[in-house]
Amino acid sequence: MQDVTEPTDAPAGSDLRSLAGRSALVTGASRGIGLSIATELARRGAAVTITARKPEPLEQAAESIRAAVPGAVVAAEPGNAGSPEDRARAVATAAASTGTVDILVNNTGINPIFGPLMSADLDAVRKIFDVNVVAALGFIQECHRAGMGSHGGTVVNIASVAGLSSTGVIAAYGASKAALIRLTEELAAELGPGIRVNAVAPAVVKTQFAEGLLTAGEDVVASRYPLKRVGVPTDVAQVVAFLAGDESSWITGETIRIDGGMLAAGS
Incomplete structure (x- = not known):
């Protein structure tokens, strides 16, 4: 029987450079899942632009990507996701490398x-809906105007199992x-x-974002999952990179x- 082990959070992605020549914009990427996604996309060859509200943590995140890759x-490109001007600036920065956001x-x-x-x-x-839904649509509209509409591309939205099943909390x-x-x-x-x-x-x-959901203890939360562990950011990053690349070319919606x-498991 295979041991149940927890992977490290160090990026361990493909070296196939499958995204070489493409530009990527990752929002909310100064830490946690967003940073892990940006690192994985960079590892696969994409030119990556990251954005988040606070400049200093964002620049530290950029340095960590450069160190890892x-x-x-x-x-x-620091900015507020709720600001149309900040969204436009982030998209323009991402498009500068290839002429579009891929x-x-x-x-x-x-x-x-x-x-x-x-x-x-x-x-x-x-505020929750404005940031989690309206701003996401705003970024997609901005990318569409900045070249994705004519050149094509891929969008991956980070949702949650909380959007699939009632939580109460x-x-x-x-x-x-x-x-x-x-x-x-x-x-x-x-x-x-x-x-x-x-x-x-x-x-x-x-992640820091999920700390409030782990107050009962990581082992208690993990016991609800058949795989007997909670996730780490690279679990998400690997799937996002797959959806961003050509391997998923017949998957949409x-x-x-x-x-x-x-x-x-019905948990």
Whole structure:
């Protein structure tokens, strides 16, 4: 019987350079899942632009990618995902290397509130949807205008298993991710054949963002999963890189669960 082991969080992606000659924009990429995705895309040869709100952590993230992938082409463009001007600037930076954005990964997401919807602050709910859904659409529109509409490309939206099954604890966040999944399907139908649009839906991944979901203890959370561990960022990055590349050329409108079997087990 195979041992149940936890992979390291060091990037361990393909050396096939399958994304060489392509430009990628990864939002919310100063840490965690976004940084891991950006590193994996760079490892596969893409010129990567990363964006997030805070300049210093973002530049540190860019340096970590350069250290992990010697020779990588990496640009850091700080900005607020909710700002049309900041989105346009990030997209323009990403397009500068190839004349278009070939790959967009919408990873930016927030969850400032926990608990049931009946006690949720509506301004906070609006903010969640504005960042998690509206800003994602805004980035896609901007990339479309910046060359993806004529040259084609791929979009990967980072959703969540909370968008596929009720949680109670992060209800507003889950509703926003359900909307993002539906947006993915609508855009896949609208933008094909030139642009493929897919999503991934992770369960709990060990990041700073997920700390509030691990308060009961990592082992307790992992016990709910058939694979008996929570995720690490590279689990998500590998699947995103697959969806961004030619190996998935007949996949669009799909949401891939990355959940250690949680939903299959009914957890």
